[in-house]
Amino acid sequence: MSDLVLRSPLSGWALPLEDVPDEVFAAKMMGDGLAIDPLDGTLIAPCDGTLTAVPESAHAVTIRAANEAELLLHVGIDTVNLKGAGFTVLVRAGQSVRAGEPLIRFDLDRLARSARSLITPIIVTQPERFRIVDRHETGRLRAGERLMSLRDMGDAAASVTDDPAGTAIAGILVVPLPHGLHARPAALVVQSLRNLRAEVTLSLRNRSVNARSPVALLSLGARQGDRLDLRATGPDANQVQAAMERALERALSLGGDARLPLASSMVPRVAASGELSGTAATAGLALGQAVRVARREPSVAESGQGARLELQHLDDARERLRRRLVRLAPPDDGARASIVGAHLEFLDDPELLESARKSIAEGKSAGFAWRAAVREAARALESLEDDHLAARVDDLRDLELQVLEALAGTAEPTAIQLPERAILIARDLLPSQFLALDASRIAGVCTVSRAATSHVAILAGALGLPMLTGVDAELLEIADGTSLLLDADRGRLKIAPGPREIDDAGKRIAERARSLARLLTAATFDCRTADGERIEVFANVGSIAEAAAAVASGAEGCGLLRTEFLFLDRAEAPDAREQTRQYQQVVDAFAGRPVVVRTLDAGSDKALPFLAMPPQDNPALGLRGIRASLWRPDLLRAQIAAILAVRPADRCRILLPMVNEIEEIQAVRQLVAEIATGVRGNARIAVGIMIETPASAINAARLALHADFFSIGTNDLTQYVLAVDRTHPLLAAGLDALHPAVLRLIAEVCSAAGAAGRPVAVCGGLASDPAAAAILVGLGVGELSAVPAMIPAVKDAVRRRTLLQCRDLAAEALELDSAAAVRALVAEHQARMTS
Ligand code: PEP
Numbered sequence: 001m002s003d004l005v006l007r008s009p010l011s012g013w014a015l016p017l018e019d020v021p022d023e024v025f026a027a028k029m030m031g032d033g034l035a036i037d038p039l040d041g042t043l044i045a046p047c048d049g050t051l052t053a054v055p056e057s058a059h060a061v062t063i064r065a066a067n068e069a070e071l072l073l074h075v076g077i078d079t080v081n082l083k084g085a086g087f088t089v090l091v092r093a094g095q096s097v098r099a100g101e102p103l104i105r106f107d108l109d110r111l112a113r114s115a116r117s118l119i120t121p122i123i124v125t126q127p128e129r130f131r132i133v134d135r136h137e138t139g140r141l142r143a144g145e146r147l148m149s150l151r152d153m154g155d156a157a158a159s160v161t162d163d164p165a166g167t168a169i170a171g172i173l174v175v176p177l178p179h180g181l182h183a184r185p186a187a188l189v190v191q192s193l194r195n196l197r198a199e200v201t202l203s204l205r206n207r208s209v210n211a212r213s214p215v216a217l218l219s220l221g222a223r224q225g226d227r228l229d230l231r232a233t234g235p236d237a238n239q240v241q242a243a244m245e246r247a248l249e250r251a252l253s254l255g256g257d258a259r260l261p262l263a264s265s266m267v268p269r270v271a272a273s274g275e276l277s278g279t280a281a282t283a284g285l286a287l288g289q290a291v292r293v294a295r296r297e298p299s300v301a302e303s304g305q306g307a308r309l310e311l312q313h314l315d316d317a318r319e320r321l322r323r324r325l326v327r328l329a330p331p332d333d334g335a336r337a338s339i340v341g342a343h344l345e346f347l348d349d350p351e352l353l354e355s356a357r358k359s360i361a362e363g364k365s366a367g368f369a370w371r372a373a374v375r376e377a378a379r380a381l382e383s384l385e386d387d388h389l390a391a392r393v394d395d396l397r398d399l400e401l402q403v404l405e406a407l408a409g410t411a412e413p414t415a416i417q418l419p420e421r422a423i424l425i426a427r428d429l430l431p432s433q434f435l436a437l438d439a440s441r442i443a444g445v446c447t448v449s450r451a452a453t454s455h456v457a458i459l460a461g462a463l464g465l466p467m468l469t470g471v472d473a474e475l476l477e478i479a480d481g482t483s484l485l486l487d488a489d490r491g492r493l494k495i496a497p498g499p500r501e502i503d504d505a506g507k508r509i510a511e512r513a514r515s516l517a518r519l520l521t522a523a524t525f526d527c528r529t530a531d532g533e534r535i536e537v538f539a540n541v542g543s544i545a546e547a548a549a550a551v552a553s554g555a556e557g558c559g560l561l562r563t564e565f566l567f568l569d570r571a572e573a574p575d576a577r578e579q580t581r582q583y584q585q586v587v588d589a590f591a592g593r594p595v596v597v598r599t600l601d602a603g604s605d606k607a608l609p610f611l612a613m614p615p616q617d618n619p620a621l622g623l624r625g626i627r628a629s630l631w632r633p634d635l636l637r638a639q640i641a642a643i644l645a646v647r648p649a650d651r652c653r654i655l656l657p658m659v660n661e662i663e664e665i666q667a668v669r670q671l672v673a674e675i676a677t678g679v680r681g682n683a684r685i686a687v688g689i690m691i692e693t694p695a696s697a698i699n700a701a702r703l704a705l706h707a708d709f710f711s712i713g714t715n716d717l718t719q720y721v722l723a724v725d726r727t728h729p730l731l732a733a734g735l736d737a738l739h740p741a742v743l744r745l746i747a748e749v750c751s752a753a754g755a756a757g758r759p760v761a762v763c764g765g766l767a768s769d770p771a772a773a774a775i776l777v778g779l780g781v782g783e784l785s786a787v788p789a790m791i792p793a794v795k796d797a798v799r800r801r802t803l804l805q806c807r808d809l810a811a812e813a814l815e816l817d818s819a820a821a822v823r824a825l826v827a828e829h830q831a832r833m834t835s
Pocket residue numbers: 560562601692712713714715716717763764765
């Protein structure tokens with residue numbers, strides 16, 4: 001067969017490959033060839049062939065000639081970073097081209113200013129098969145002139161895996177490179193396999209390629225964050241994943257990607273300076289430095305070493321993880337506990353375990369079996385297309401990783417040493433990654449992922465950290481250590497802010513701290529309206545730690561102890577004695593102030609591992625709150641006994657969630673009467689009910705004859721009045737309890753309770769909203785129970801108006817048509833008061 005003649009694709013100066021200012025090309029890791037320093041800006045086809053890859057960045061093309069020789073034409077060095085700026089691509093992948101046909105035009109001047117080098121490697125990527133038999137020596141040449149000839153040496157060199165038998169592994173390779181798997185990293189990946197005896201394929205989006213072919217790798221078009229399915233068979237298969245991961249790490253550190261020093265002209269402008277926007281998941285302002293947090297994917301061997309051993313590995317790993325989770329989030333820590341509770345729940349999920357054990361019995365390794373079981377469960381949830389369940393998919397993904405890391409024996413899998421004032425930047429963050437970090441060093445969080453309601457957003461909110469989600473993917477190009485100004489209030493992230501911006505932000509942060517300190521001091525006093533009407537401001541708590549924080553924030557009592565949060569991690573129901581111990585600690589923390597203990601509000605969005613519910617198609621309308629407690633009277637009994645045993649005996653009040661019926665209150669009173677004598681408790685303990693359903697609000701006058709007090713749960717009341725799921729990822733953010741329909745019901749509840757001489761509290765989220773405080777007081781609410789952090793601001797809002805002003809405002813609000821109109825009214829009043 002005759003040699004293939006390649007024509008020069010550019011006019012310019014020919015150079016040996018060794019002179020290319022790039023380690024990967026110069027060391028011939030991509031293959032043999034030569035380079036051209038171009039003198040004009042048109043790249044033409046060097047031979048007839050088919051274009052196998054034309055990346056979006058348009059800085060390179062690959063061509064397969066009729067004899068199967070594969071060529072890479074790579075315009076300049078590190079030009080992938082320009083993301084196509086200065087390039088015009090004239091062809092598309094898959095197209096046939098003739099020798100001499102223009103492929104790419106590029107702006108020579110522009111590239112000369114912005115690229116590290118214009119030297120263009122022309123590479124034959126299968127040097128084992130195609131030998132260069134003559135090549136142009138250094139010197140000037142014109143586009144279309146003869147450049148070199150290739151001789152086909154046959155397929156002999158292609159088989160590196162003379163023994164494809166042996167181990168088979170399957171894994172996931174995540175592309176960490178901001179510019180994806182472009183030529184240089186592809187070369188390093190191929191190079192990493194040189195001495196390994198294994199057949200290796202990588203697959204993405206239903207395309208599988210031979211991982212030993214750089215061109216084939218490029219044709220995957222893999223972008224940062226893409227997860228490539230890796231399969232390897234052969235005697236060295238076990239080493240393949242680690243080798244490839246090292247190659248990708250090396251590519252990252254070699255540069256050409258955003259990890260290059262920021263001074264380099266190659267770093268995209270936006271990564272060095274500029275501003276990105278996103279959606280505030282939690283408000284606030286922070287100055288700090290970038291710390292990138294990447295997702296990790298431990299490798300997993302497919303075959304096990306015997307079922308008994310693998311089962312043992314899985315159980316040991318689960319046990320190690322269980323201990324770690326409990327340590328990470330002690331049960332007295334509200335937000336953490338609820339998230340970790342979900343993970344603990346999945347860890348013992350019988351279906352997951354059964355599926356994993358089945359695979360192990362079929363010869364798979366513990367890691368492979370666990371991963372397959374979790375992914376199958378995640379796929380099943382995803383296929384239901386229920387947004388609420390999608391959040392559980394995140395939990396599953398998180399748990400998959402944690403168990404795999406525990407299997408790999410990593411003690412503290414995701415711990416990163418953070419500098420002071422770290423602003424975390426990530427595509428997305430798993431709760432376990434966040435929880436493993438030293439929270440005292442985190443100043444803020446930014447993610448590309450849009451899951452504003454995700455668990456990490458909840459954790460960040462609980463810590464008062466500003467967080468932006470849905471930030472442009474350029475976020476991931478910011479180098480570690482870059483100075484950042486995160487202004488979540490305005491949905492902005494400023495990269496490398498100037499001295500004046502830093503100064504201004506510093507002043508704003510200091511001013512916030514001062515006004516917070518002022519409010520905090522004022523919050524230690526009882527709350528009254530401007531004309532002296534006493535309004536109690538209590539706290540909602542879900543843990544002992546929160547109880548202490550509440551008192552420090554000026555809480556005059558606990559208006560809602562969410563007891564279900566205290567026991568999220570329990571596989572077994574806590575007995576009465578243990579419950580008493582916990583309640584007693586909360587009561588002690590409140591040091592003489594009243595504590596309203598709500599009976600377990602299990603079901604719907606609050607799953608308790610020890611309270612297995614029958615399957616429910618619509619849990620928000622199913623067994624939950626008091627219905628669940630009456631369905632399991634043994635648990636309710638223990639809980640009432642526990643509350644009655646707290647001392648002093650007059651300190652607690654009982655609050656029942658989701659009450660609709662008078663019989664529900666009577667059933668609890670009956671239990672109190674039965675149990676009080678046995679534990680020498682207070683038989684006349686106050687028993688109040690939550691108003692959370694339209695029925696209870698409408699029937700408030702009747703219920704008031706049986707309940708000692710009302711506490712309005714505006715979270716549930718609003719979801720049921722407006723028929724909008726409060727956990728819905730798309731709709732929940734628009735759910736506003738200041739909707740006039742909700743306010744009218746609150747007004748009715750207050751007037752019914754007033755007629756019966758019963759006090760009314762609000763303990764739903766609306767009580768934590770300073771904009772709502774005056775309206776609620778004006779409607780007749782006498783107690784606001786807020787999250788501890790909002791108590792100072794809520795007290796401040798109440799103190800600014802007289803009772804009459806509050807009533808006028810409430811009366812005006814009741815006449816409006818929408819929550820937005822109510823908010824506008826409050827803002828307008830506020831502006832009038834401050835002008
Ligand atoms: C409410 O529904 O407003 C409430 C306080 O209860 P939870 O948020 O715990 O359901």
